[in-house]
Amino acid sequence: MTLALKAIPLPLLxxxxxxxxxxxxxTFHEELTLRPLRDGKVISRFSFSTLLxxxxxRNPDVLDAGNTPQHYSLFPLGLGQVLREYAATELHLSLNxxxxxxxxxxxxxxxxxxxxxxxxxxxxDGGQATVxxxxxxxxxxxxxxxxxxxxxxxxxxxxxxxxxFAPEGDLPAWPLPHHLRHATLPSENxxxxxxxxxxxxxxxxxxxxxxxxxxxxxxxxxxxxxxSVHVSWRARRGxxxxxxxQAVFDPVRMSTDRKRDWSLQSIFDRTIPKACPxxxxxxxxxxxxxxxxxxxxxxxxxxQDGVAVYDTSQVNDLDVSLRWPLESVFSYPLDHPxxxxxxxxxxxxxxxxSQSRGQLSVSIANSLPSEIQAIYLETMPWxxxxxxxxxxxxxxxxxxxxxLSDIAYTPxxxxxxxxxxxxxxxxxxxxxxxxxMEVMKSFLRYTEHPPDAQRGWDLPPAVLVNFTPGxxxxxxxxxxxxxxxxxxxxxxxxxxxIMSCTLIALTFGMVFNLMTRKFVVVxxxxxxxxxKEKAD
Amino acid sequence: MNWKDFRLSFSLLVLCRLLLAVTPYVDSLELxxxxxxxxPTNSYVRLQEGIFLYKHDVDPYSGGAFYHSPLYxxxxxxxxxxxxxxCRLVWTLVDALGAWALVGIWRERQTLESxxxxxxxxxxxxxxxxxxxxxxxxxxxSFENMLQLLALLFACKGRASPAxxxxxxxxxxxxxxxxxxPPFILLLLSSPHxxxxxxxxxxxxxxxxASLGTALSYIGxxxxxxxxxxxxxxxxxxGWGWVEKTWGVVLTLPDLTPNPGLWWYFFTEMFDHFRxxxxxxxxxxxxxxxxxxxxxxxxxxxxxSFALLGVLGMFKPYLTLADPGLFLSMYALFPxxxxxxxxxxxxxxxxLHAALLLPLFHSLWLDQGTGNANFFYASxxxxxxxxxxxxxxxxxxxxxxxxGGRQGxxxxxxxxxxx
Numbered sequence: 001m002t003l004a005l006k007a008i009p010l011p012l013l014x015x016x017x018x019x020x021x022x023x024x025x026x027t028f029h030e031e032l033t034l035r036p037l038r039d040g041k042v043i044s045r046f047s048f049s050t051l052l053x054x055x056x057x058r059n060p061d062v063l064d065a066g067n068t069p070q071h072y073s074l075f076p077l078g079l080g081q082v083l084r085e086y087a088a089t090e091l092h093l094s095l096n097x098x099x100x101x102x103x104x105x106x107x108x109x110x111x112x113x114x115x116x117x118x119x120x121x122x123x124x125d126g127g128q129a130t131v132x133x134x135x136x137x138x139x140x141x142x143x144x145x146x147x148x149x150x151x152x153x154x155x156x157x158x159x160x161x162x163x164x165f166a167p168e169g170d171l172p173a174w175p176l177p178h179h180l181r182h183a184t185l186p187s188e189n190x191x192x193x194x195x196x197x198x199x200x201x202x203x204x205x206x207x208x209x210x211x212x213x214x215x216x217x218x219x220x221x222x223x224x225x226x227x228s229v230h231v232s233w234r235a236r237r238g239x240x241x242x243x244x245x246q247a248v249f250d251p252v253r254m255s256t257d258r259k260r261d262w263s264l265q266s267i268f269d270r271t272i273p274k275a276c277p278x279x280x281x282x283x284x285x286x287x288x289x290x291x292x293x294x295x296x297x298x299x300x301x302x303x304q305d306g307v308a309v310y311d312t313s314q315v316n317d318l319d320v321s322l323r324w325p326l327e328s329v330f331s332y333p334l335d336h337p338x339x340x341x342x343x344x345x346x347x348x349x350x351x352x353x354s355q356s357r358g359q360l361s362v363s364i365a366n367s368l369p370s371e372i373q374a375i376y377l378e379t380m381p382w383x384x385x386x387x388x389x390x391x392x393x394x395x396x397x398x399x400x401x402x403x404l405s406d407i408a409y410t411p412x413x414x415x416x417x418x419x420x421x422x423x424x425x426x427x428x429x430x431x432x433x434x435x436x437m438e439v440m441k442s443f444l445r446y447t448e449h450p451p452d453a454q455r456g457w458d459l460p461p462a463v464l465v466n467f468t469p470g471x472x473x474x475x476x477x478x479x480x481x482x483x484x485x486x487x488x489x490x491x492x493x494x495x496x497x498i499m500s501c502t503l504i505a506l507t508f509g510m511v512f513n514l515m516t517r518k519f520v521v522v523x524x525x526x527x528x529x530x531x532k533e534k535a536d
Numbered sequence: 537m538n539w540k541d542f543r544l545s546f547s548l549l550v551l552c553r554l555l556l557a558v559t560p561y562v563d564s565l566e567l568x569x570x571x572x573x574x575x576p577t578n579s580y581v582r583l584q585e586g587i588f589l590y591k592h593d594v595d596p597y598s599g600g601a602f603y604h605s606p607l608y609x610x611x612x613x614x615x616x617x618x619x620x621x622x623c624r625l626v627w628t629l630v631d632a633l634g635a636w637a638l639v640g641i642w643r644e645r646q647t648l649e650s651x652x653x654x655x656x657x658x659x660x661x662x663x664x665x666x667x668x669x670x671x672x673x674x675x676x677x678s679f680e681n682m683l684q685l686l687a688l689l690f691a692c693k694g695r696a697s698p699a700x701x702x703x704x705x706x707x708x709x710x711x712x713x714x715x716x717x718p719p720f721i722l723l724l725l726s727s728p729h730x731x732x733x734x735x736x737x738x739x740x741x742x743x744x745x746a747s748l749g750t751a752l753s754y755i756g757x758x759x760x761x762x763x764x765x766x767x768x769x770x771x772x773x774x775g776w777g778w779v780e781k782t783w784g785v786v787l788t789l790p791d792l793t794p795n796p797g798l799w800w801y802f803f804t805e806m807f808d809h810f811r812x813x814x815x816x817x818x819x820x821x822x823x824x825x826x827x828x829x830x831x832x833x834x835x836x837x838x839x840x841s842f843a844l845l846g847v848l849g850m851f852k853p854y855l856t857l858a859d860p861g862l863f864l865s866m867y868a869l870f871p872x873x874x875x876x877x878x879x880x881x882x883x884x885x886x887x888l889h890a891a892l893l894l895p896l897f898h899s900l901w902l903d904q905g906t907g908n909a910n911f912f913y914a915s916x917x918x919x920x921x922x923x924x925x926x927x928x929x930x931x932x933x934x935x936x937x938x939x940g941g942r943q944g945x946x947x948x949x950x951x952x953x954x955x
Contacts (some may be wrong), residue, residue, distance in 0.1 A: 353903070353905075354902055354903045355901075355902045355903075355905070356569070356571070356793075356902045356903075357569060385600065385601050387581060387584075387585050388585065388588055388589065389584050389585050389587075389588035407592070409589070409592075409594055410598070410599065411589065411594065411596075411598055411599035411600030411601075411602075412599050412600060413599040413600075414601075414790045414791060415790065416599070417599070419599075419600075440601065442791075442792075442793075443791075443792040443793055443794065443800075443804065444792070444804075445792065445803075445804060445806075445808070446804055446805050446806065446807065447807060447808050486901070486902060486909065487908075487909070488801065488804045488805055488909045489805075489908055489909055489910050492805060492910065493805040493806070493807070496801055496802060496804075496805040496913065497802065497805065497806070499917060500798050500801070500802045500917070503798065503917060503920050503921065503924070504798065504821065504851070506924070507850065507920075507924040507927070507928065508821070508824075510924070510928045511825065511828075511829075511847075511927070511928060511931060512828065513954070514832075514928070514931050514932055514935060514954075515828040515829070515831075515832050516828075517954040517955060518954065518955060519935065519936065519938070519939045519952055519953070519954060520952070520953050520954070520955050521939060521941065521950050521951075521952055522950060522951045522952075522953060523949065523950055524948060524949055524950060524951055525949060
């Protein structure tokens with residue numbers, strides 16, 4: 001493909017692309033944001049969005065009518081086919097690894113930072129297949145597309161929250177409503193084989209433009225990394241696929257001289273060789289440090305609001321670097337920042353040492369001077385069952401049960417669907433709210449335990465959705481928990497069956513012996529013939 | 537001793553139990569989470585959870601851990617209190633009612649207004665650790681035992697309607713109480729008096745002109761009461777989901793929480809392919825005891841129901857200590873069989889053994905993590921042996937007493953064997 005591109009002269013290529021683009025306007029934008037933090041780390045966020053102008057999601061009513069041929073030039077064909085096959089209107093998939101530290105890194109640009117795999121989709125009702133059948137097909141198709149075990153997000157992990165996951169785009173006004181399906185798999189590991197299909201969905205693949213910086217050796221060495229795919233539809237624009245990759249690097253750890261100076265070469269071990277010719281806009285935004293002496297190289301195209309912007313639509317081996325020339329060695333700041341990086345933070349733990357019960361404890365700190373209304377969402381697999389009547393809310397030592405309202409609870413089904421607890425929580429200003437609830441740990445069947453049963457089960461993160469003053473919904477994810485469930489002895493099925501059945505059979509035998517036999521008196525007088533006397 | 541003395545001693549016993557129920561030390565023991573004292577079908581914590589969900593307009597039977605009958609929901613949202621302290625008093629009074637019913641059954645059996653053994657029998661029920669510990673843990677097994685004894689009392693008195701009414705309520709609390717219906721009918725038709733010594737074929741003492749039709753009319757009355765109760769349950773629960781979650785649970789065993797019974801570990805280790813077959817086998821196994829025991833003890837239906845309670849107390853799916861506890865307390869009603877018990881010491885020692893091992897191994901497995909599930913399973917096997925020994929010994933003695941000749945056997949003149 002690259003050889004063919006080099007053979008065709010550039011003006012002819014642009015003409016061909018222009019004619020193709022004018023029939024179904026497809027545009028591609030790419031952006032890289034780099035933000036250095038106080039503790040020396042650098043948050044990098046890649047965002048690649050392909051817009052299929054004028055397109056409408058497929059109506060499930062016409063699923064049986066057969067697919068009309070779709071011609072894409074920039075829009076990823078594999079993903080497009082999957083979306084049309086299962087008539088999904090909006091889709092968000094994230095594959096993350098690590099725990100996002102809100103206190104130290106602030107709020108992420110890409111909100112979906114829950115550990116593991118998370119998939120949520122708005123699917124319209126209609127047609128022959130039900131929403132659940134198409135959800136299952138969508139999961140399995142995405143599992144094949146991304147080489148991740150998304151197919152195991154089955155009934156035991158799927159819920160339908162009503163408030164927390166509102167559609168980010170628009171939903172077409174069809175006669176039947178859309179339904180949300182949400183599932184998480186916290187124990188999913190992310191690695192190169194998930195990155196490779198991700199890169200294949202980009203128009204320039206990983207060969208030119210900003211995507212050429214995605215070096216798996218460095219990305220998966222980062223303190224936190226996650227990739228996400230977002231598909232949404234805007235009424236006046238069309239269907240947009242946005243692929244994002246977020247990673248938190250530690251230049252101090254990777255440097256030889258304990259300095260926090262970084263460059264694209266030092267972080268990614270690569271530079272940008274050339275621009276992606278199809279990108280309509282391509283830029284790198286570097287947040288510049290405040291109140292510190294820094295040197296950024298090369299000269300940025302423009303500096304707006306403390307952000308150095310590089311226009312990378314025409315580059316040749318670009319390497320952006322940010323140095324602190326007055327610093328010889330980076331010293332980790334031991335004091336707390338003047339302003340917390342995240343105004344609302346959540347901690348969730350599972351307490352208790354018993355394998356039959358425990359206590360789920362959530363503490364939410366609100367450092368804003370005003371009261372916040374937030375939605376608290378908990379999707380708990382049936383392995384851990386809530387005792388909702390033990391839910392207690394304590395704010396700074398005082399019991400405040402009035403802070404939790406509009407509780408929507410779906411109880412879990414053993415060996416089936418997870419519990420769904422969604423409620424509106426009012427967080428008082430400048431305080432820490434503690435929620436405590438007793439939970440019961442279930443006892444699983446022999447065949448339900450995984451092969452490494454003593455590791456425990458990963459519990460999905462809780463989600464706290466609060467509304468920023470700008471009206472945007474902000475989702476905070478707690479960390480995943482590991483619950484230790486009681487295991488039977490795996491070497492003993494035969495022994496248990498025979499021992500229990502022996503006891504039952506012996507008792508049965510003795511009782512039925514007594515039922516069916518008669519008593520007989522035998523005279524034992526010495527010297528006399530024993531005579532029998534039937535007695536009953 | 538006249539009746540005034542029993543009233544006084546009974547009140548003293550109940551007072552002692554009330555004092556035990558309200559001591560703060562009992563609260564600190566956290567008995568209501570103990571797996572020996574309450575099972576998923578009669579746990580107080582799950583009852584609280586169900587009542588909470590019901591009060592907040594969530595269907596408690598749509599999922600989750602609530603396996604109690606809707607009758608409990610209606611009772612606790614209207615008449616009975618839900619605060620812990622008042623619940624302890626209510627549970628103690630339930631036990632007192634059960635003890636009073638047991639004494640009443642004894643009196644009916646002996647045809648006495650009062651006897652010198654009344655206090656002993658009341659104490660055998662109120663101070664049996666297998667019964668008062670689940671009661672302190674607020675397990676609803678106390679309600680089941682109380683209703684069982686009340687139904688037996690009215691059956692002994694020959695009053696069919698109250699007996700069948702209580703039996704139909706009991707059917708909704710515990711499905712396996714339907715196994716006791718045949719001896720119930722026999723008891724209603726005949727008498728509670730002890731005919732163990734001279735067994736004959738069944739004689740309908742109360743109604744010489746009784747026929748199969750009378751028995752069928754009793755069964756019909758029971759079914760009518762049960763149907764009315766089912767409609768009440770459906771009204772309370774707002775649908776038929778409660779059937780799968782109350783009666784279905786004891787047949788399909790979805791919850792594998794450990795208990796002193798034999799089912800949970802068996803079905804934990806069972807492969808999925810064989811689950812339905814063995815669930816069927818275990819349930820049909822319980823059914824198989826009904827006819828032979830009723831036929832063999834047709835001369836004494838109260839003893840037949842006692843033997844069947846022993847069977848249930850050993851083989852119930854969600855067993856607690858209260859089920860064999862009822863059986864052991866009812867031993868007090870049959871003093872005539874004591875000389876003919878074959879191995880009472882072995883039974884007592886096995887029970888002591890099991891009673892000490894069960895909480896120890898349970899704590900080692902789940903709380904401390906130094907033991908594994910096999911320890912607790914072994915102690916449930918010992919408990920099963922203890923229950924089996926008690927039940928088989930009672931049946932042996934009940935049959936052996938008909939032959940008599942205890943003294944001759946002791947002196948070595950005769951030997952009584954089975955053939």
